[in-house]
Structure formats: structure tokens, C-alpha cells
Amino acid sequence: MPLNQIAFDFDAAPVEKEPEMEPVVVTAVNTMEPSATIIDLTEVEEISEVSVAIIPKKTNKKTTRGRMSLKDMEAGVDLIEVPEDEVLFEKMYYPIGTVAEMFKVNQSLVRFWENEFDILKPKKNGKGDRLFRPEDVKNLKLIYHLLRERKYTIEGAKEFLKNNKKADEKFAMIESLKKLKGFLNELKANL
Template identity: 40%
Template sequence: MEQFQKQYYSISEVAEMFRVKTSKLRYWESQFPHLVPKRRSSGIRKYTPEDIEKIKTLIQLIEEKGLTIEGAKQAINHKGEAKNINTPLINQLIEIRTFLQGLREDLGD
């Protein structure tokens, strides 16, 4: 885990860390039950370093790897094994490649 200097961070500070809008963080909070920042009695969100690590994971899955919200949910439910989500698609592409290679060999003979 990264070295954090504070115990709590505001939503604007977290948004700035990841260069995202605060609305995206609020949306993710509604979509990912594991992301639940603490709230003051006034309702203001206070993100802990653990919350920030969860957001970092979401950034990696959604922004960097290009997963959808549903794909990111599956990846998190599979303990971050996002590689396994695309396995059916990869297997299908391998079958297509094998078929095309065989077709090319047949045409070349």
C-alpha cells in the first residue's frame, strides 16, 4: 500500500489524485458495494487509504484495462483475476485463428 500522509481524504482530493470527476467516484460508490467511504454527520465523504486503494483497483480495471462496470464487478468478485473474465473470448479467437490457418494451408496446397 502506498504511503499516505493523512487518515482521511475528501472526495475532491481523491478525484484529483486519480484525475477523475467527483461524480465518477459517487457513481462508482453506487455500483460497487465494497466502496463505502466514511461519512461525517453532515454527509461529507471521508476516504481512508483503504478506500483509495479500492479506487486505484477500479481505475486499473475500468480506465486502464477497459473493463465495463459489470466486468470490473466480476473481476473484483474473482479476487482481481480480471484475466479470467476474457477467457471465453480468447478461446473463441484462438479457434478462429486455428480455423483460418487451416483454411490458408488448404488454399496453398
């Protein structure tokens, strides 16, 4: 940018000078036709009217590709519907669809957890359908607790289960304390 010298004459009346404008390259593209028309407006000396159509850009919402946000995950933790032990042990086997509905997850996630964790051993019938025993459902509940509530990674949950042989007992204690807390909160609300 070249340097300009400015001189001030304080006795003279101020003269408003039109600011010099740098040429602006404006191109217009007509995308409605198969061959786009490009117009260069820098060579036009006088423009009596300019109309500009602003076309909003598509907002590229970040896709999660099936992954749940942590906020949604936390909200869903309280919504799992695993029945009490008495009701759970009434049936010998639960199909994978029923198990996925209990935990409000996809069947593919249950299959993934089955492949990752050795404690899950569902039976398979002649067609290859997975049938989960009540013990498997309880183990899934433990895995769900570790991954979704305590925010362990898959490797961290595997390590936890490997190192803590009494993880089932600790989890049962946590569950019974949650029930007690819920009962006391309900009792408090009724007072």
C-alpha cells in the first residue's frame, strides 16, 4: 500500500471528498442451469441497481454416526428397564431384541459387548439367534453400569472386571443402595 502525504488547511472550509473505492471482484453464479453462468462485475462502470440474493448455506450438522452424546447417555441411564431378580429369573432365556429393549440400546451394541467381554456367553439356537440367560442379563447390567454410568472405556471396563473379582458383589451393593435411596426420597416426598 503506497504512503500518501496529507496536508491540513485549517482556514478553508472542509471539502468532502468522495472516498476512493478499490475495485471489488464480484462474481455471480447461476446454479439453476446445468452450465453455470459467471458474471464479472468489475468491468461495469456504472451500476444503477444491484440486487443480491443471499442463499443460505446448508448447515452441516455434525453427524454422530450412531454415537450418543454424553448428555443423552446420562439421560438414558435412569431409563433402563431391567426387571427385578424374581421376575428376571422366571424365564430361562431372553432373545437379543428383548435384552436390547431393556437397556434402550441397539442390538448391534449388545452383540459388540458380547464380542468384547468374556463374561457374556449367550446360547445360540440352530438358526444362530442369541438367547441370553438371566445371568447374562445381570452381567450386561454390570457392563452397562461401567460403560454408561461410570464412563469407563471398553479397555478400562475389561481391566476392572479382570482385576476386581468381587465386582458383582460391589455392583449388587450399589444397586441395593440406589433402591434404598429411591425409597427414602419417595418417603420424604410423601411427608
